[in-house]
Amino acid sequence: MYSLRPLFWLLLAVAAVQASVLSLQSPRFTILSSSAEQLRSEPLSVTQKPAPLTLGASDALKLTFQVLDKDEGKGVQPHQTFLRFYDEISGEEGIQPVRVTSGGKAKFELNMARPPASIPPTSAGIPLKVELIIGSFVHSPLKVELFELFLPESHPAPQHPDEASFHPLPPIHHTFRPEQKLPPRIISAVSAVLVLAPWVVLVGLWGHIRPSVPYLLSPSILPFIVTLGAFETLLVWYWVDLKLGQVLLYGGILSVFAALAGRQALATKGDLRVGRK
Incomplete structure (x- = not known):
């Protein structure tokens, strides 16, 4: 299907070229004092700016002009008209609409x-x-x-009561503890x-007692041996990853099962086969 978008942009460009041009007629400024005394009044030129204007604390500035269609020479009412007050040093600006x-x-x-x-x-x-x-628009x-x-x-x-809360605070300097020192090798070996x-x-x-394997694997002895191995595993786990509170919690639970299993193992009657030299 043939697209009408290129044709639309072409017509828009032609309309922009053929748009009427606006001009200003009789632009003039007047500076009045607080007593309505005329301090300065001059016409304005589009091509040449006048000497800088100065207003006092109670003075008033009046600006008058007429917007004309340059081709027809008739006054027109544009869609937007405003004055821009711009400070080149700070980059701030203020906009004032003009009726x-x-x-x-x-x-x-x-x-x-x-x-x-807005000034x-x-x-x-x-x-x-x-x-x-x-x-x-036209x-x-x-x-x-x-x-x-x-x-x-x-x-x-005027200073806001909470203004101090939004000021930057001094930077926080963290003091880190020194790296952990390893003990001497002799102490680690001992x-x-x-x-x-x-x-x-x-x-x-x-090796001296030589208990029989069936006796150690009996239902009454094996749980106690398993709990002892669990204690050793818990200590190794504590060295690798756990914290002291976790070790105390897990060890307290495990000690209950170890006590019950140990009591059951001591109450069991059995014979140990002791090897003789």
């Missing part, structure tokens, strides 16, 4: 006695760049740099001998 009548006439007033909250914070000696931006957009504006220095923002000594004694007694 435009159906005939294209616009009037804007900035009273420093009640400045809008960015100002520093002493640093001007704001003021731009006029106009957008329309006209090409218009952007004009009007003038530079010096405003009174902003007061510091400890190993002490641990293995009971097994040496047990093997020696086992």
Whole structure:
């Protein structure tokens, strides 16, 4: 199926090229004091900016202009019109909408006695760049740099009671314990001998007594031998992975079965076949 998307974009591009151009007629600014005394009043030029404007703490700035369709020479009402106050040092900006009548006439007033909250914070000696931006669906957009504006220095923002909670805290420095030191080899060897000594004694007694295998595997003796092997396995497991609390818990449970199995083994009557030399 033939796609209409390329044709749509082509028609959109043609419409953009043929869109009417907007222009400003009779742009003018006026600076008034708190007593309505006119301090400065000049027309504005689209191609050349005037000398920077300066407003006092109680002065007011009035801006008037008319938006025209350049081709037809008639006033039009664009869809969006606003002033952009931009601080090149801090990068902050503020947007103020401008109302435009159906005939294209616009009037804007900035009273420093009640400045809008959207004006960015100002520093002493640093001007704001003021731009006029106009957008329309049927006209090409218009952007004009009007003038530079010096405003009174902003007061510091009031401190919030919880402001200190959001300040960065000093970094936390962890002090790690030194690495574990291994004991001398002689101490490790002596400890190993002490641990293995009971097994040496047990093997020696086992060879002297020589109990019969059927007797050791009898139902009354085998559980006790299994519990003893379980104790040894628990100690090895503790050395490898378990913690002391787990060993005490498992050992306490295992000791109950070992005591019962040992009592049963001692109560069993049987004969040991003792070998003779």
